[in-house]
Structure formats: structure tokens, C-alpha cells
Amino acid sequence: MRSGADKFLGELPEIAEKFMKFRNAVMSEGKLTEREKMLIAVACAVAVRCDACTEKHAAEALKMGIGKDELKEAAAVAALIRAGSAMNTASRIFLD
Amino acid sequence: MRSGADKFLGELPEIAEKFMKFRNAVMSEGKLTEREKMLIAVACAVAVRCDACTEKHAAEALKMGIGKDELKEAAAVAALIRAGSAMNTASRIFLD
Amino acid sequence: MRSGADKFLGELPEIAEKFMKFRNAVMSEGKLTEREKMLIAVACAVAVRCDACTEKHAAEALKMGIGKDELKEAAAVAALIRAGSAMNTASRIFLD
Amino acid sequence: MRSGADKFLGELPEIAEKFMKFRNAVMSEGKLTEREKMLIAVACAVAVRCDACTEKHAAEALKMGIGKDELKEAAAVAALIRAGSAMNTASRIFLD
Amino acid sequence: MRSGADKFLGELPEIAEKFMKFRNAVMSEGKLTEREKMLIAVACAVAVRCDACTEKHAAEALKMGIGKDELKEAAAVAALIRAGSAMNTASRIFLD
Amino acid sequence: MRSGADKFLGELPEIAEKFMKFRNAVMSEGKLTEREKMLIAVACAVAVRCDACTEKHAAEALKMGIGKDELKEAAAVAALIRAGSAMNTASRIFLD
Numbered sequence: 323m324r325s326g327a328d329k330f331l332g333e334l335p336e337i338a339e340k341f342m343k344f345r346n347a348v349m350s351e352g353k354l355t356e357r358e359k360m361l362i363a364v365a366c367a368v369a370v371r372c373d374a375c376t377e378k379h380a381a382e383a384l385k386m387g388i389g390k391d392e393l394k395e396a397a398a399v400a401a402l403i404r405a406g407s408a409m410n411t412a413s414r415i416f417l418d
Numbered sequence: 419m420r421s422g423a424d425k426f427l428g429e430l431p432e433i434a435e436k437f438m439k440f441r442n443a444v445m446s447e448g449k450l451t452e453r454e455k456m457l458i459a460v461a462c463a464v465a466v467r468c469d470a471c472t473e474k475h476a477a478e479a480l481k482m483g484i485g486k487d488e489l490k491e492a493a494a495v496a497a498l499i500r501a502g503s504a505m506n507t508a509s510r511i512f513l514d
Numbered sequence: 515m516r517s518g519a520d521k522f523l524g525e526l527p528e529i530a531e532k533f534m535k536f537r538n539a540v541m542s543e544g545k546l547t548e549r550e551k552m553l554i555a556v557a558c559a560v561a562v563r564c565d566a567c568t569e570k571h572a573a574e575a576l577k578m579g580i581g582k583d584e585l586k587e588a589a590a591v592a593a594l595i596r597a598g599s600a601m602n603t604a605s606r607i608f609l610d
Numbered sequence: 611m612r613s614g615a616d617k618f619l620g621e622l623p624e625i626a627e628k629f630m631k632f633r634n635a636v637m638s639e640g641k642l643t644e645r646e647k648m649l650i651a652v653a654c655a656v657a658v659r660c661d662a663c664t665e666k667h668a669a670e671a672l673k674m675g676i677g678k679d680e681l682k683e684a685a686a687v688a689a690l691i692r693a694g695s696a697m698n699t700a701s702r703i704f705l706d
Numbered sequence: 707m708r709s710g711a712d713k714f715l716g717e718l719p720e721i722a723e724k725f726m727k728f729r730n731a732v733m734s735e736g737k738l739t740e741r742e743k744m745l746i747a748v749a750c751a752v753a754v755r756c757d758a759c760t761e762k763h764a765a766e767a768l769k770m771g772i773g774k775d776e777l778k779e780a781a782a783v784a785a786l787i788r789a790g791s792a793m794n795t796a797s798r799i800f801l802d
Numbered sequence: 803m804r805s806g807a808d809k810f811l812g813e814l815p816e817i818a819e820k821f822m823k824f825r826n827a828v829m830s831e832g833k834l835t836e837r838e839k840m841l842i843a844v845a846c847a848v849a850v851r852c853d854a855c856t857e858k859h860a861a862e863a864l865k866m867g868i869g870k871d872e873l874k875e876a877a878a879v880a881a882l883i884r885a886g887s888a889m890n891t892a893s894r895i896f897l898d
Contacts, residue, residue, distance in 0.1 A: 326701030327694050333704065333778050340827045341693070344820040348690045353679040358646065362687045365650045368508045369657040369688075371564065372695035372755065376510040379691075390511060391641040394525050397508035399650045400657075402636045403667075405501035405629070406615050407660035412464045412493035413614030414472040415486060416621065422605030423598050429608065429874050436731045437597070440724040444594045449583040454550065458557045458591045465561040465592075467660065468599035468851065475595075487545040490621050495554045496561075498540045499571075501533070502519050503564035509518030512525065532635045536628040560892045563756070568894040582895060586717050589892035597885035604848045604877035606856040607870060656796045659852065664798040678799060682813050685796035693789035700752045700781035702760040703774060710893030711886050717896065725885070732882045737871040742838065746845045746879045753849040753880075756887035763883075775833040783842045784849075786828045787859075789821070790807050791852035797806030800813065 325378045360386055361396045368400035421474045456482055457492045464496035517570045552578055553588045560592035613666045648674055649684045656688035709762045744770055745780045752784035805858045840866055841876045848880035 331338035349359050360383045367375035380393055427434035445455050456479045463471035476489055523530035541551050552575045559567035572585055619626035637647050648671045655663035668681055715722035733743050744767045751759035764777055811818035829839050840863045847855035860873055 325698060327697035329704065330697040330701045330778070330781070333774075334782060337782050337824070337827045340820070340824040344817070344824045345690060345694075347817045347820045348683075348686045352683050353677065354649070354683045358649065359683070359687050361642070361646065362650055362653045362684050363691055364511070365654055366657040366688045366691035367695070368504050369654040370692060370695050370755075371503060371507045371562075372691070372698060373507055373510050374698040375691060375695050376507055377513055380511040380513075389641065390525075393511045394508065394522070395636075395640050395642045395647070396650050397504070397511060397522070398526060398529050398636045399647050400654045401501040401504035401508065402633060403651055403654040403660070403663060404504045404658060405497045406633075407467060407655070407658050407663050408464050408493070408497035408500045409615035409618040410613060410660060410662040411467045411469055411472055412490065412497065413618045414469050415460070415476040415489045415493060416617065417473055417476075421602060423601035425608065426601040426605045426874070426877070429870075430878060433728070433731045433878050436724070436728040440721070440728045441594060441598075443721045443724045444587075444590045448587050449581065450553070450587045454553065455587070455591050457546070457550065458554055458588050459595055461554045461558055462561040462592045462595040463599070465558040466596060466599050466851075467658075468595070468602060470602040471595060471599050485545065486621075490618070491540075491544050491546045491551070492554050493618070494540045494622060494625050495551050496558045498537060499555055499558040499564070499567060500562060502537075503559065503562050503567050505519035505522040506517060506564060506566040509522045512521065529632070529635045532628070532632040536625070536632045539625045539628045556895070560888050563754075563887060563891045565891055565894050568891055569897055572895040572897075582717075585895045586714070586892065589714070589888070589895060590718060590721050593885045593888035593892065596888045597881045599851060600848050600877070600881035600884045603851045603853055603856055604874065604881065606853050607844070607860040607873045607877060609857055609860075652799070656792050659791060659795045659850075661795055661798050664795055665801055668799040668801075678813075681799045682796065682810070685792070685799060685810070686814060686817050689789045689792035689796065692792045693785040695755060696752050696781070696785035696788045699755045699757055699760055700778065700785065702757050703748070703764040703777045703781060705761055705764075709890060711889035713896065714889045714893045729882060729886075732875075732878045736875050737869065738841070738875045742841065743875070743879050745834070745838065746842055746876050747883055749842045749846055750849040750880045750883040751887070753846040754884055754887050756883070756890060758890040759883060759887050773833065779828075779832050779834045779839070780842050782828045783839050784846045786825060787843055787846040787852070787855060788850060790825075791847070791850050791855050793807035793810040794805060794852060794854040797810045800809065 325374050357386060357388060360388060361392060364393050365396040365400045368397045369403060421470050453482060453484060456484060457488060460489050461492040461496045464493045465499060517566050549578060549580060552580060553584060556585050557588040557592045560589045561595060613662050645674060645676060648676060652681050653684040653688045656685045657691060709758050741770060741772060744772060748777050749780040749784045752781045753787060805854050837866060837868060840868060844873050845876040845880045848877045849883060
């Protein structure tokens with residue numbers, strides 16, 4: 323599956339090369355495992371409401387052996403945080 | 419209370435004049451009352467997570483006689499929609 | 515119309531049950547009427563730029579007897595707030 | 611630390627009770643551990659750019675024994691996804 | 707190409723008239739040229755992740771003689787800022 | 803001025819090094835000049851509503867000799883696009 327982001331990067335080879343190195347530094351094993359980072363990537367794709375990112379990273383996650391049941395729990399956290407973040411803003415109603 | 423938006427518009431008088439006419443057309447009574455529109459404005463300020471907008475429009479709403487209890491119910495709708503919108507994106511996990 | 519959010523919740527029955535109770539508490543009559551809350555829901559769906567949410571809540575609103583003319587006025591408020599919120603951020607240009 | 615969201619929920623006890631049950635269903639151990647969910651929560655707080663959420667969930671994560679080094683790697687994934695999501699949109703430049 | 711925004715404005719003629727005057731004041735030559743403003747419009751469309759806006763403004767930009775190579779560089783800036791903005795939020799992990 | 807993003811990157815030296823190379827590739831002269839890219843960066847910072855990014859990039863722009871009058875026109879484009887993007891979503895009200 324070639325995403326829109328892949329097509330965009332294909333048009334900007336010099337920037338793409340640098341972006342992919344940044345991507346690899348972020349997504350490769352560090353204190354967190356690659357599996358944990360991929361779960362986080364899917365959840366963040368949902369949090370920013372990017373359909374294409376969610377499809378792409380979910381497909382990558384499944385290929386790594388992460389189950390759909392895990393992905394959907396990760397996505398539920400994203401939905402929760404979106405609601406909670408609005409409640410922080412909502413507290414500004416009560417400033418005097 | 420002079421908001422950041424007010425300061426910004428003060429720097430761009432010609433654009434500000436046009437924006438205020440747009441604003442007034444949007445916020446004045448039509449099929450919806452001014453009170454309904456102000457409730458919606460506060461909820462949308464929460465939905466886009468703008469602290470300054472929420473403070474400003476909540477203050478305007480209170481001046482119009484809208485109660486804090488009404489504003490907080492409006493804000494709760496905003497939080498709900500933020501969670502629900504993520505669930506639409508999350509359904510992309512299940513595409514095959 | 516079964517939305518993506520409905521499908522997602524169908525995959526997570528335990529979380530879905532809790533979410534629907536939260537949803538019902540938020541959307542049922544309180545200080546605001548169900549009609550006012552549905553108008554706010556449509557506007558917030560536009561404010562967060564969720565196509566699927568806007569379609570779903572607009573359909574629900576029409577079923578409740580809210581007119582398209584009312585919905586479009588609510589949506590215009592959402593567009594206005596999105597512009598205004600950026601103007602608050604824009605005022606940071608003038609910090610010294 | 612009492613966040614804005616906590617204050618807001620304190621104003622809406624009936625909705626708060628339902629929201630906390632939803633929250634607990636989302637955040638408690640399932641296929642993912644509580645630790646994994648908390649990491650995801652911090653990353654999603656960064657992804658939606660909520661300062662208050664990031665502070666609160668980072669503090670909760672540290673209390674659970676998650677290290678700052680882990681949190682910062684999770685946050686880097688959030689930043690990456692925000693860039694990548696824009697690249698999907700950017701590909702619309704090349705539609706003919 | 708008639709966008710969704712065009713259709714929406716077609717439904718609200720009075721608001722549309724005011725909005726178009728605001729739009730024209732913003733987009734016409736001032737200290738910045740129309741070309742610079744159109745480049746900025748495309749980048750902002752990418753920054754807010756609006757597919758329809760990106761398609762529309764990219765088409766307008768091409769008609770004005772702006773090249774695709776220029777548009778893609780503008781879009782890359784949008785992606786960069788989206789990542790950088792998350793890093794500002796991420797710094798809240800390190801508050802003590 | 804050391805921004806939150808700078809502090810965050812200071813905590814992740816390996817990722818920071820890759821990110822800065824990506825940043826430099828994006829922001830250095832190509833088909834667009836550095837001045838044009840900085841104007842776009844400020845507008846995108848406003849479009850994503852990042853106060854810290856707007857302050858930082860506005861300061862950088864001023865140092866490069868870009869005037870405040872130019873920055874405020876760029877920011878006005880960002881506000882316009884935020885409103886227009888919502889109008890695209892709003893058109894979903896009229897689907898049948």
C-alpha cells in the first residue's frame with residue numbers, strides 16, 4: 323500500500339531521505355520496543371484523525387504480529403484523550 | 419477583556435472591518451437566536467481547544483444571561499464529539 | 515446509517531457500553547434541551563472537521579425536526595470560531 | 611495535581627461519573643497492559659497538543675514506574691505522526 | 707471545481723457575501739503579493755490537514771503560475787511545523 | 803529564546819540530530835527562498851494554533867528582515883484557511 327505520504331515524499335527526494343532517517347531514529351528500538359512504538363503510532367494516527375495514517379500503520383502493526391484487539395484498545399485511548407483534552411479547555415468557563 | 423484576537427485585528431484595520439461584518443452576519447439572529455449561537459460558539463471554542471476563545475465567549479454568554487450550567491453542558495457536548503470523531507478514524511483499523 | 519464510530523464501538527462491547535452511557539448523559543435533556551444539544555453536536559462536528567460526524571449528527575438532527583437552515587447557521591458559527599481561534603495565536607507575533 | 615479537566619468534571623457530577631467509568635474501561639488492563647496504555651495516553655496527549663494532559667499523564671506514568679526516557683520516545687512518535695499526517699494531505703497537490 | 711465550501715456558502719448567501727469580502731481582503735496584494743499569499747494558503751491547507759482545501763488552492767496556485775515544485779516545498783514546511791509544534795507540547799513531560 | 807521544542811530535542815540527541823537535518827532540508831533555499839519559507843512557517847504555526855511556534859518563528863523572521871506587517875498578513879491567511887476548511891466539512895450537512 324503506497325500512501326499519500328509516500329507519494330509526496332517521492333516528489334521530494336532530498337527531503338524524503340532526511341525524513342526517513344528521522345523516522346527510523348524515532349521508530350527503531352530504544353527504551354521502547356518497536357512493537358510499543360508501532361502501537362503508539364497507530365494510536366497517534368487516530369488521535370490526529372488521519373485515516374490514511376491509521377490504515378497504513380495498522381497494516382504495518384498487523385504485519386509485526388500486533389493483534390487487532392491490541393490496536394483497538396490503543397485507539398480507544400486516543401479517543402479518551404481527545405475528550406479529556408477538551409475538558410481542560412472547558413474549565414476556562416469557570417474563570418472569574 | 420481584550421483578547422489576542424482583538425489585538426491582532428487591531429493591527430489589520432481593513433481586514434478587521436471585513437471580519438467583523440462576517441462575524442456579525444454569523445452571530446446575529448437568523449433561524450437560530452443569538453443565545454443559541456452564543457452557546458454554540460462556546461462549545462466550538464472548547465471543541466477546537468482554544469482557551470482564549472472559551473474565556474471570551476463564556477464571558478459574553480454570561481453577560482447575555484446564559485447560565486454557567488448551560489455552558490458546561492454545551493462544553494460536555496464538545497468533549498463527546500471529540501471522542502466520537504476519533505472513533506470514526508479508528509474504524510480504519512478494520513479495513514482489509 | 516452505521517458510522518465508522520458505530521463499527522469501532524461494535525468491536526469493543528465493554529467500552530462501548532460505558533461510552534454510550536456517557537454519551538446519553540451528555541446528550542439527554544438537562545439545562546439545555548435535546549434539540550439545543552444536537553445543534554451544538556453538529557456545530558462541534560464541523561469545528562473538529564469530522565465529515566462522518568457531521569453527516570451522522572445532521573441526519574439525527576433532521577429526524578428530530580431541526581431544519582437544514584438551522585444546521586447551516588450552527589455550522590457557520592463553527593467556521594467563525596476556527597478563524598477567531600487562529601487570531602488569538604496570531605497575536606503572539608506582536609510579543610516583544 | 612488537579613487538572614482543568616478534573617475541575618470541569620467536578621462541576622458535572624452525573625456526567626463525570628459516566629465519563630470516569632468510560633475512562634476506567636479504556637485505561638484498565640485488557641489485551642494491553644496498564645503501562646502500555648499510559649504510554650499511549652502520554653503520546654496521544656502530545657499528538658493533540660494538550661499541555662495540561664501531557665503534564666498530568668506524564669506525572670501518572672512516572673508514578674507507575676515508567677521512565678522519562680520512555681515517555682520522550684513515545685512523544686517523539688507523536689511528533690513524527692503529526693508530520694506524516696500532513697504529508698498525506700500534501701499529496702493532494704499532485705491530483706490532476 | 708466547486709468545493710464543499712463553495713456549496714456551503716451557496717446555501718448562506720448573506721454570510722457568503724461577507725465571507726468573500728473578508729477572503730478578498732486577506733488574499734489580495736498588500737505587503738505580501740498575491741502569489742506569496744497563495745503559497746501560504748496551500749501550506750496552511752496542508753497544516754490543518756484539509757484535503758479539499760489543498761486541492762482547491764493548489765489548483766488556483768497552478769493557474770496563477772506557481773509551480774508544483776514550489777507548492778511541494780511549501781507543503782513540506784507545513785509538515786515540519788506540525789512535528790515541531792508537538793515537540794513544544796512534549797516538553798511538558800520534563801516539568802517537575 | 804529556547805523553546806519547549808528545543809528543550810525536548812535536547813533530551814533526545816540522536817533523534818534531534820536527524821530532525822535538524824530534516825528541518826534544514828525543508829527550510830533552506832530551494833525553489834522557494836528562505837524568506838518565503840519562513841513566512842510560510844509563521845503562517846503554519848498560526849494555522850496549527852501553536853503559540854510557542856508562532857513566537858519562535860516570528861522572532862526568527864524578524865531577524866531575517868521580514869516585517870511585522872508581512873507576518874500579520876501571513877497570519878490572516880492562516881485564519882482564513884481555518885474558516886474555509888470548516889466550510890468544506892459543513893457541506894456534509896447537505897448530503898441526502
